[in-house]
Amino acid sequence: MSNIRFYNAGILTMKPGDKIIKDGVLCVEGERILYIGEPENEPGGIKYDREIDVKGDLLMPGFKNAHTHSGMTFLRSMADDMPLDKWLNDCIFPREAKLTGEDIYWSTKLAVMEYLTGGVTACFDMYLTPYDIARATEECGFRCVQVGSMNNFSQSLELQEEWLDKLNHGNPLTTYMLGYHAEYTCSKELLTGLSDLSHKYSAPVWGHNSETESEVKGCIERYGLTPTGFADSLGLFDFGGGGYHCVYLSDNDREIFKKRGLYAVTNPGSNTKLASGIAPIADYLKEGISLAIGTDGPASNNCLDMFREMFLVTGLSKLQKRDASSMDADEVLYMATVGGAKAMGLKESDVLSPGKYADLIRIDMSKPEMQPVNNITKNLVYSGSKADVRLTMIAGKILYEDGNFNIGEDPSLIIKKVNEIGNKG
Amino acid sequence: MSNIRFYNAGILTMKPGDKIIKDGVLCVEGERILYIGEPENEPGGIKYDREIDVKGDLLMPGFKNAHTHSGMTFLRSMADDMPLDKWLNDCIFPREAKLTGEDIYWSTKLAVMEYLTGGVTACFDMYLTPYDIARATEECGFRCVQVGSMNNFSQSLELQEEWLDKLNHGNPLTTYMLGYHAEYTCSKELLTGLSDLSHKYSAPVWGHNSETESEVKGCIERYGLTPTGFADSLGLFDFGGGGYHCVYLSDNDREIFKKRGLYAVTNPGSNTKLASGIAPIADYLKEGISLAIGTDGPASNNCLDMFREMFLVTGLSKLQKRDASSMDADEVLYMATVGGAKAMGLKESDVLSPGKYADLIRIDMSKPEMQPVNNITKNLVYSGSKADVRLTMIAGKILYEDGNFNIGEDPSLIIKKVNEIGNKG
Numbered sequence: 001m002s003n004i005r006f007y008n009a010g011i012l013t014m015k016p017g018d019k020i021i022k023d024g025v026l027c028v029e030g031e032r033i034l035y036i037g038e039p040e041n042e043p044g045g046i047k048y049d050r051e052i053d054v055k056g057d058l059l060m061p062g063f064k065n066a067h068t069h070s071g072m073t074f075l076r077s078m079a080d081d082m083p084l085d086k087w088l089n090d091c092i093f094p095r096e097a098k099l100t101g102e103d104i105y106w107s108t109k110l111a112v113m114e115y116l117t118g119g120v121t122a123c124f125d126m127y128l129t130p131y132d133i134a135r136a137t138e139e140c141g142f143r144c145v146q147v148g149s150m151n152n153f154s155q156s157l158e159l160q161e162e163w164l165d166k167l168n169h170g171n172p173l174t175t176y177m178l179g180y181h182a183e184y185t186c187s188k189e190l191l192t193g194l195s196d197l198s199h200k201y202s203a204p205v206w207g208h209n210s211e212t213e214s215e216v217k218g219c220i221e222r223y224g225l226t227p228t229g230f231a232d233s234l235g236l237f238d239f240g241g242g243g244y245h246c247v248y249l250s251d252n253d254r255e256i257f258k259k260r261g262l263y264a265v266t267n268p269g270s271n272t273k274l275a276s277g278i279a280p281i282a283d284y285l286k287e288g289i290s291l292a293i294g295t296d297g298p299a300s301n302n303c304l305d306m307f308r309e310m311f312l313v314t315g316l317s318k319l320q321k322r323d324a325s326s327m328d329a330d331e332v333l334y335m336a337t338v339g340g341a342k343a344m345g346l347k348e349s350d351v352l353s354p355g356k357y358a359d360l361i362r363i364d365m366s367k368p369e370m371q372p373v374n375n376i377t378k379n380l381v382y383s384g385s386k387a388d389v390r391l392t393m394i395a396g397k398i399l400y401e402d403g404n405f406n407i408g409e410d411p412s413l414i415i416k417k418v419n420e421i422g423n424k425g
Numbered sequence: 426m427s428n429i430r431f432y433n434a435g436i437l438t439m440k441p442g443d444k445i446i447k448d449g450v451l452c453v454e455g456e457r458i459l460y461i462g463e464p465e466n467e468p469g470g471i472k473y474d475r476e477i478d479v480k481g482d483l484l485m486p487g488f489k490n491a492h493t494h495s496g497m498t499f500l501r502s503m504a505d506d507m508p509l510d511k512w513l514n515d516c517i518f519p520r521e522a523k524l525t526g527e528d529i530y531w532s533t534k535l536a537v538m539e540y541l542t543g544g545v546t547a548c549f550d551m552y553l554t555p556y557d558i559a560r561a562t563e564e565c566g567f568r569c570v571q572v573g574s575m576n577n578f579s580q581s582l583e584l585q586e587e588w589l590d591k592l593n594h595g596n597p598l599t600t601y602m603l604g605y606h607a608e609y610t611c612s613k614e615l616l617t618g619l620s621d622l623s624h625k626y627s628a629p630v631w632g633h634n635s636e637t638e639s640e641v642k643g644c645i646e647r648y649g650l651t652p653t654g655f656a657d658s659l660g661l662f663d664f665g666g667g668g669y670h671c672v673y674l675s676d677n678d679r680e681i682f683k684k685r686g687l688y689a690v691t692n693p694g695s696n697t698k699l700a701s702g703i704a705p706i707a708d709y710l711k712e713g714i715s716l717a718i719g720t721d722g723p724a725s726n727n728c729l730d731m732f733r734e735m736f737l738v739t740g741l742s743k744l745q746k747r748d749a750s751s752m753d754a755d756e757v758l759y760m761a762t763v764g765g766a767k768a769m770g771l772k773e774s775d776v777l778s779p780g781k782y783a784d785l786i787r788i789d790m791s792k793p794e795m796q797p798v799n800n801i802t803k804n805l806v807y808s809g810s811k812a813d814v815r816l817t818m819i820a821g822k823i824l825y826e827d828g829n830f831n832i833g834e835d836p837s838l839i840i841k842k843v844n845e846i847g848n849k850g
Contacts, residue, residue, distance in 0.1 A: 073796075077803035077808070081752070110793055272743060272744055277747075278744065303808035305808075308733070315694075316744075324507060324508055368840075369539050371843060372840070374502045374503040382728065383727040419796065422798075
């Protein structure tokens with residue numbers, strides 16, 4: 001635990017109404033932010049372990065990757081440019097069948113490296129073996145909200161109840177939420193059981209939702225209801241939660257999202273690469289649906305880069321609406337940071353403010369694509385890239401700085417291990 | 426002029442049929458590649474000024490940005506999220522009217538910095554004052570193919586003839602091609618004059634072409650022909666050339682492109698951000714039209730990042746066709762490198778091969794998003810980013826390495842100057 005002081009900083013707190021602070025100071029005491037503002041009003045008497053002159057660079061909250069499958073990095077570029085069903089059945093499922101908890105542990109660590117280089121300070125992770133994931137992320141010092149991916153073939157109600165208890169009462173870097181993989185991989189009985197669990201603990205529930213047209217069609221054929229309508233009819237959303245993808249929400253689905261305060265987490269990179277379609281995010285925003293952004297897993301995207309996702313959210317909306325003004329960059333930046341934190345229940349990691357966790361990043365303002373400074377937030381969304389991230393701090397600890405990792409593990413060992421998993425065949 | 430030897434390199438030559446060389450050596454003698462291959466067969470007797478252990482990183486040809494307006498960096502993020510006509514008339518045109526040659530010189534240098542950080546080794550640049558652009562790019566050591574942007578309001582046939590002579594017989598880093606801004610900004614007389622000039626010099630001709638539906642509609646109303654059909658009817662394409670954007674090419678236009686060997690340069694970032702539409706690149710490819718990729722200018726895109734463009738070319742194609750297999754990553758990588766070089770007439774900068782110019786980049790294979798190595802070229806297109814570019818060399822000179830520029834100018838002065846231009850109001 002150390003105290004760190006940043007000075008000569010531009011500071012984008014992301015608190016609604018706040019303007020960007022110039023020539024500011026941000027002080028971190030242990031895990032939390034102590035002070036943000038002019039150097040004149042800084043609290044005295046703090047002994048700093050390190051003082052960092054950021055030379056006019058920007059400090060801002062880290063990105064929240066609100067939907068991913070971190071443990072799938074081993075599959076990156078193993079199966080691209082093929083139809084979705086062939087991709088799943090011939091490439092993904094057979095390889096996942098051979099996967100061990102140790103494989104997931106190493107693959108997750110590679111994902112954490114990628115998150116840190118891209119300024120992501122927390123992810124909303126849905127994968128197979130939660131204790132291995134927690135071990136990987138906690139060892140790195142990374143913040144991870146896990147969610148159940150229960151279906152007819154893996155995980156169970158009993159396991160989810162255990163994880164809900166264990167993973168919400170251990171290392172504060174880890175939390176857990178109830179979840180199901182998707183309607184089409186779960187029986188009605190299983191989802192009813194999940195609803196019971198949700199009611200027992202007043203807990204929100206998450207799942208893949210309306211990612212493709214055929215998924216929606218299949219659900220209507222089975223139950224006469226859309227995936228959202230069906231889940232809601234079982235009481236799954238009585239305590240909130242939300243859906244991943246949400247490309248095809250009906251008018252009635254959208255009413256349910258608003259009524260239940262559900263989050264739609266959009267994944268435009270994955271929806272693009274798998275040709276699933278464009279989620280009408282501009283409409284959702286106008287209708288008052290809460291929004292967050294995720295990369296989805298590296299098997300489909302193939303990267304874990306929130307800069308790419310931000311450009312796609314606004315760009316695809318403009319294409320879909322045939323209107324260059326349909327989706328403002330500032331809205332997208334909010335979704336990628338504060339929106340994600342709210343969806344993930346990270347109330348202390350949403351904005352930069354005294355008392356909050358010091359989950360923040362330093363953006364290199366000397367990079368050509370961040371200049372000139374006509375509008376910083378538009379630069380971030382339209383020309384920013386992960387190349388602009390100089391430093392990533394989580395809970396007051398610098399985990400990445402100028403190309404170097406501080407994650408308690410040799411990065412080259414992580415890379416070696418994940419290549420071995422990929423080569424298992 | 427110096428000799429440089431890279432060793433322990435993966436080498437992607439981009440020559441059709443070549444496999445990636447592992448543990449290879451690439452020797453540069455002066456401006457050109459001397460040797461590529463196994464260390465065993467290396468030529469002796471060369472004195473190297475520097476030997477670089479690339480530690481398994483990848484050497485490959487630099488990207489060719491086949492359509493841009495480099496001098497517009499001063500406008501970045503000055504006018505976003507607004508309809509196209511308002512964007513042009515209220516924001517872009519009034520500011521361009523105040524622009525001096527010196528402004529263009531500095532703005533172009535900022536663009537060169539951005540190209541170098543993103544692994545771009547040449548651009549196809551269309552802007553206002555060619556001598557200022559040439560001065561900027563040549564001073565940096567950057568390769569630039571300029572093209573006329575003649576229209577009813579600026580440039581002229583006489584000037585283009587002068588530039589065609591002067592800029593093709595000076596510094597070999599600079600070449601020049603005939604061009605017109607677009608059909609809708611040029612009179613028939615002007616375009617007829619350009620056709621005469623093209624015939625006088627057997628020179629290809631380039632212009633913005635079918636970027637928006639309204640552009641095509643307007644041309645049909647004026648002349649009863651599409652922009653491609655009209656230009657061809659004037660003999661503008663008798664010696665080749667091509668079009669920028671090409672979002673809306675009719676069947677007959679495509680026949681003309683094939684018959685005349687024209688290049689369609691796609692600009693998906695700009696077409697997305699300005700809501701112009703999706704070019705049917707998968708169809709063009711299938712029909713045998715030659716293809717290249719450009720970023721367009723930083724006022725519309727807003728960045729000059731060929732990694733983003735590559736992802737968009739394949740991703741938007743998949744969305745448009747509703748088929749994840751519609752556009753292969755390898756095809757896109759070819760367009761972004763060799764395709765661009767061919768379009769731009771850079772016959773000695775297209776692939777890595779002895780005798781060719783040493784226009785190459787080093788990709789950092791230790792970056793998490795480049796791992797595991799299931800497929801290097803798919804990693805480049807689907808998860809690669811400018812953050813992976815460690816070194817950019819043009820004509821044997823290292824202009825960018827590990828965040829540092831070697832462009833004969835203090836980067837912070839360039840940034841200061843371009844901010845001043847933006848702030849002129």
